[in-house]
Amino acid sequence: MSGLTSEQKQQYDELGYVLLKGLFDAGELQPLIDELDTEIDRIARAYHADGLTESLYADEGFETRFMRIVKDAEQAYREMVDSKFLGPEVFRLLSHPAFLDIVEDIVGPEVHCQGRHRLRPKLPNFGVADFRWHEDTEYATQRVTYVQQQYGLDRTASKTGGKFMSRIVAAPRMPEPNFWVPLVPVDERNGCLHVLPGGHLHTPPYEEQWEPNTYVDELNDLEPLVVPMEVGDALLMHQHVPHVSPPNRTNAIRWSIDIRYQDGSRPVKSVREPGFLARSVERPQDVVTDYEGYKRIRDAVAEFRATSGIRF
Ligand SMILES: O=C(O)CCC(=O)C(=O)O
Numbered sequence: 001m002s003g004l005t006s007e008q009k010q011q012y013d014e015l016g017y018v019l020l021k022g023l024f025d026a027g028e029l030q031p032l033i034d035e036l037d038t039e040i041d042r043i044a045r046a047y048h049a050d051g052l053t054e055s056l057y058a059d060e061g062f063e064t065r066f067m068r069i070v071k072d073a074e075q076a077y078r079e080m081v082d083s084k085f086l087g088p089e090v091f092r093l094l095s096h097p098a099f100l101d102i103v104e105d106i107v108g109p110e111v112h113c114q115g116r117h118r119l120r121p122k123l124p125n126f127g128v129a130d131f132r133w134h135e136d137t138e139y140a141t142q143r144v145t146y147v148q149q150q151y152g153l154d155r156t157a158s159k160t161g162g163k164f165m166s167r168i169v170a171a172p173r174m175p176e177p178n179f180w181v182p183l184v185p186v187d188e189r190n191g192c193l194h195v196l197p198g199g200h201l202h203t204p205p206y207e208e209q210w211e212p213n214t215y216v217d218e219l220n221d222l223e224p225l226v227v228p229m230e231v232g233d234a235l236l237m238h239q240h241v242p243h244v245s246p247p248n249r250t251n252a253i254r255w256s257i258d259i260r261y262q263d264g265s266r267p268v269k270s271v272r273e274p275g276f277l278a279r280s281v282e283r284p285q286d287v288v289t290d291y292e293g294y295k296r297i298r299d300a301v302a303e304f305r306a307t308s309g310i311r312f
Helices: 006-015 026-049 065-072 074-080 088-094 097-107 141-151 155-159 161-170 217-221 291-308
Strands: 017-020 111-113 118-122 131-134 178-182 234-237 243-245 254-263 276-279
Touching: 006 017, 006 097, 026 065, 026 074, 026 088, 026 254, 065 074, 074 118, 088 254, 088 291, 097 111, 097 254, 097 276, 276 291
Parallel strands: none
Antiparallel strands: 017 234, 111 254, 111 276, 118 254, 131 243, 178 234, 178 254
16 A cells, blocks of 8 residues: 655645656556547537537547537537546546545545546636636535534525635534546646645635635735646645636647545535445445446436436
8 A cells, every 4th residue: 555655644734735746657547538539439429410510520639529529519518527427447547546545544444435526628718617716625515504504604694705614614624635637738838737835724715705806815925836747647635725727728628537535434525426435444345346336326316316306
């Protein structure tokens, strides 16, 4: 088992991020890229058959073909983004021992992979794929609900962002390490990540979620760090570290995937996008070890949502 060195763990605690250079051999992610290429080909054929695109764009490669399809039919973007797509190679990455060893060092031996893996084809000049400065925990409905129950914050107070966020800080923290993994080389031109080292110690970063003009004062002295990366690198981020992804100003897609984990003995964050138990000492029989097993969980939840009439 490798995990984090003591220096890396210290950096994660103090700065909220660790750049893991060469975590994978360059070729190790190729089967995943091939799997995405196959899915893009499926989308290309389906959209072309429906007359939604001008061509199959079969001569284009991984970095451009999907962009051509979306240019003709913008709705195709939704077919690949976020956790819509799951294949055996995506599952292999989600349950990769290199990630699980590191997560175990942070959350302990019960490791749950959250269902919110995010595949991100960041298209050139495509605002939907750009992100302002943010930290990841504000999406946590369960956490907010918990906070509402514990601290008596009225649901109708959700407009008063300052109070809302400060209640989140008052809540007990649950580590949710995130790995951001580029599938093409990334730099400032195609929208690599920028992080605010140490910013996780000063959450919330904003008085108002998604409103960059309302930074809390403590963040003003911190210097953003631009993080260029190669295929095979991974960026480990604390769930509270502010980060941003500026526009892609090249002519090719910036592909990446990011994956979040949590302590498997704590309540899971999202039921709608179910994750899976990836490692466990207490419940080894419940660990999901193959793609089919995880797909069954996702399909069962999707069917329940579609047929039960219960909204979640
Ligand atoms: O990939 C990006 O462009 C943004 C990623 C991000 O915001 C995240 O991982 O939370």
